[in-house]
Amino acid sequence: xxxxxxxxxxxxxxxxxxxxxxxxxxxxxxxxxxxEIVELSFEGVRVFHFSFFRMFFSQLVKEFSLVNVKxxxxxxxxxxxxxxxxxxVFKSYxxx
Numbered sequence: 001x002x003x004x005x006x007x008x009x010x011x012x013x014x015x016x017x018x019x020x021x022x023x024x025x026x027x028x029x030x031x032x033x034x035x036e037i038v039e040l041s042f043e044g045v046r047v048f049h050f051s052f053f054r055m056f057f058s059q060l061v062k063e064f065s066l067v068n069v070k071x072x073x074x075x076x077x078x079x080x081x082x083x084x085x086x087x088x089v090f091k092s093y094x095x096x
Contacts, residue, residue, distance in 0.1 A: 001029055001036055006044035013048045013082070019055030026056070030064060030072065043077035048085040057089050066093055 003025055009018045022040075029038050060069045075086065 002039040002041055005042045011046045013045050013052045016051050016055045019052040022056045023059045037074055039074045039076055041076045048082040050085055053086050053089040
């Protein structure tokens with residue numbers, strides 16, 4: 001299943017609140033379709049902030065575990081800058 005992040009954030013994936021909206025959407029898919037991979041398409045999103053990813057990712061990990069979350073998410077059409085910010089969030093969990 002694909003979620004288009006632009007529909008939640010517009011060009012700017014920076015808001016804590018938008019991260020929570022994405023969390024709720026993905027959580028629903030995880031529960032309703034437990035075996036399905038969730039593709040997060042960042043097409044059209046140009047600006048990224050750590051707090052957006054942190055809010056989204058931290059809540060999912062608390063509920064589903066780091067291994068499950070990483071296995072069930074696929075990130076597409078994300079810019080190099082966006083990927084770098086996302087990797088920072090991943091690294092913060094790897095160090096815990």
